Amino acid sequence: WPAEAGAKQAMIELVVELAAKARAERPGFILMMQNAEALLPYADLTDVIDAHNKESLLTGLPDPNSQNSPQDVEWSLSYLRRLQQLGMPTFATEYVSDQTLRLAVRRRLTQLGFVAFFATYGLDRLPGADGEAEN
Numbered sequence: 708w709p710a711e712a713g714a715k716q717a718m719i720e721l722v723v724e725l726a727a728k729a730r731a732e733r734p735g736f737i738l739m740m741q742n743a744e745a746l747l748p749y750a751d752l753t754d755v756i757d758a759h760n761k762e763s764l765l766t767g768l769p770d771p772n773s774q775n776s777p778q779d780v781e782w783s784l785s786y787l788r789r790l791q792q793l794g795m796p797t798f799a800t801e802y803v804s805d806q807t808l809r810l811a812v813r814r815r816l817t818q819l820g821f822v823a824f825f826a827t828y829g830l831d832r833l834p835g836a837d838g839e840a841e842n
Contacts, residue, residue, distance in 0.1 A: 715745065719752045726755035744786035759790050760798040765812050772805045784819070791820050798822045
């Protein structure tokens with residue numbers, strides 16, 4: 708789709724411009740990208756980001772507290788592995804309330820080289836703030 712290609716390029720240009728402006732005002736500014744894996748093959752973009760966070764990599768696409776299909780996980784990983792090969796920090800935010808599943812997901816994310824973070828869908832409180840275990 709030509710419109711999609713134009714949108715990708717426009718987003719990349721926006722992020723590059725944002726990074727330049729932010730770093731001009733505040734040297735050392737860190738830019739962490741969120742999702743948008745389809746933009747990660749573009750060096751213009753990866754040259755200006757410092758880290759990446761992927762939401763719901765392993766769980767939550769079909770339903771809360773459910774595992775994603777191997778195809779969905781692999782699609783994201785096919786893009787995210789490149790960042791890891793570049794030595795870029797990669798984070799994963801999962802919205803898992805089931806403690807047993809949370810432990811399994813944390814182990815798998817660690818095996819895959821991600822820093823795991825568990826949150827509520829509203830991102831309205833820190834883990835453990837509501838008495839929920841932080842596993």
